[in-house]
Amino acid sequence: MRRVWLWAGAAVLMWTMAAAGEQWPQFRGPSAGVAADDPALPETWSKTENVAWAIDVPGLGWSSPVVWGDQIFLTTVVSSGQATPPQKGLFAGTLPYEAKVPHRWVVYAIDFETGKVRWQRDIRTIVPLRPKHIKNSFASETPVTDGQRVYVLFADLGLFAFDMQGNPAWSKELEPMDREFGYGSGASPVVHKDRVYIVNDNEKRSFVAAHDARTGTELWRIDRDEESNWSTPFVWEHEQRTEIVTAGTGKVRSYGLDGTLLWELKGMTWINVPTPFAKHGLLYISSGWVGDAVRPVYAVRPGASGDISLKEGETSNAYITWYQRQLGTYSTSPLVYGDHYYTLFDRGYLACHDARTGKQIYGRQRIAADTSGFTASPWAYNGKVFVLSEDGDTFVIQAGPEFKVLGRNSLEEMALATPAVARGSVIIRTQSKLYRIAKRG
Numbered sequence: 001m002r003r004v005w006l007w008a009g010a011a012v013l014m015w016t017m018a019a020a021g022e023q024w025p026q027f028r029g030p031s032a033g034v035a036a037d038d039p040a041l042p043e044t045w046s047k048t049e050n051v052a053w054a055i056d057v058p059g060l061g062w063s064s065p066v067v068w069g070d071q072i073f074l075t076t077v078v079s080s081g082q083a084t085p086p087q088k089g090l091f092a093g094t095l096p097y098e099a100k101v102p103h104r105w106v107v108y109a110i111d112f113e114t115g116k117v118r119w120q121r122d123i124r125t126i127v128p129l130r131p132k133h134i135k136n137s138f139a140s141e142t143p144v145t146d147g148q149r150v151y152v153l154f155a156d157l158g159l160f161a162f163d164m165q166g167n168p169a170w171s172k173e174l175e176p177m178d179r180e181f182g183y184g185s186g187a188s189p190v191v192h193k194d195r196v197y198i199v200n201d202n203e204k205r206s207f208v209a210a211h212d213a214r215t216g217t218e219l220w221r222i223d224r225d226e227e228s229n230w231s232t233p234f235v236w237e238h239e240q241r242t243e244i245v246t247a248g249t250g251k252v253r254s255y256g257l258d259g260t261l262l263w264e265l266k267g268m269t270w271i272n273v274p275t276p277f278a279k280h281g282l283l284y285i286s287s288g289w290v291g292d293a294v295r296p297v298y299a300v301r302p303g304a305s306g307d308i309s310l311k312e313g314e315t316s317n318a319y320i321t322w323y324q325r326q327l328g329t330y331s332t333s334p335l336v337y338g339d340h341y342y343t344l345f346d347r348g349y350l351a352c353h354d355a356r357t358g359k360q361i362y363g364r365q366r367i368a369a370d371t372s373g374f375t376a377s378p379w380a381y382n383g384k385v386f387v388l389s390e391d392g393d394t395f396v397i398q399a400g401p402e403f404k405v406l407g408r409n410s411l412e413e414m415a416l417a418t419p420a421v422a423r424g425s426v427i428i429r430t431q432s433k434l435y436r437i438a439k440r441g
Helices: 002-020
Strands: 051-056 066-068 071-079 103-111 117-126 149-154 158-163 168-173 190-192 195-200 206-212 218-224 234-237 242-246 252-255 261-265 277-279 282-286 297-300 320-324 335-337 340-345 349-354 360-366 379-381 384-388 393-398 405-410 420-422 425-429 433-437
Touching (some): 158 195, 206 242
Antiparallel strands (some): 071 103, 103 117, 149 158, 195 206, 206 218, 234 242, 277 282, 379 384, 393 405, 420 425
């Protein structure tokens, strides 16, 4: 009988672990880049090694793939002419790219096992209404799904919902907005229970809005005193309440589910890209525009109200557990794996701090001397941290207090999108392809 109970307990544990690794429904997945440990997940690959399949993706998009069940969802925008290729590097290009010919906005559902296109939906074909940075794409917002519908945001077109078979469910047109230097858009939607939340920070009229996930009805919209930002909102569930946390240049703001402002925090940089997230009962917020002297990281306790900004000389207060003055990054979101807070700097360094106290474990360590930089956010599983360079090289780094590069996996093509990890596979998007990486056999 004891053996039966042990077997049953092991079966339940294995089922729970498998279920935890089945879906990757949003940008950075359900746990801010941390995937469930799974011995089936690969740690080495190339263009030919451990490749379950690789498919060509037309056009250009830097949105991440998302996974639900046996489908992978992906967006792209296809030019009808000769498109200017994107450029690598932290300061790639100085002028916005203005398209002069019609482009086609597309949503794909791809079969997880085979890589074949299950369905394709063309949303619109027009000349782009706003420019973008030469490094950006017109499809940089990552879709989100709740298993009933997939929600797709193109900030200068609208918010679109499809059921899992590709039938249109609803759509809401959005007014195209100018953004700083014509950089284009990038903040992704999030879904929580029966609502879809979006943030649109721009140069004309910034706002955060909640939509009914079933009908698309706008339930509320709150204007924001913000200019252009590219940070995806975060739904923070804790014992006291559920909050919608938004990072911005002027302030970090947290809203209740009815749109009420709960608390705010000043002290961010001129441009904000990293996405807030929570682990160990703390909310982590970072901001790192490279031109600012102060590039902060904050760890915030639940239950805040009002203005919780640090005063001059403070490194903590009633709600801010710890603060680092120059740990923020420009494009990449941080990672908390186990007890450690990892910072992937855009120029190719990794640092490690104690996630609960902010104490340094090790300072900036050079990952490799021959990289163009990093835009994709890190992820982790099986005791390892993975970082994907703009050159398409994934570096495998030992997790824990000692920095050690264990390997380098090259796909030999530009990559800016953060990968997805689900069902024993890593799904990586490069400039022209989508790979499902999985152990052979």
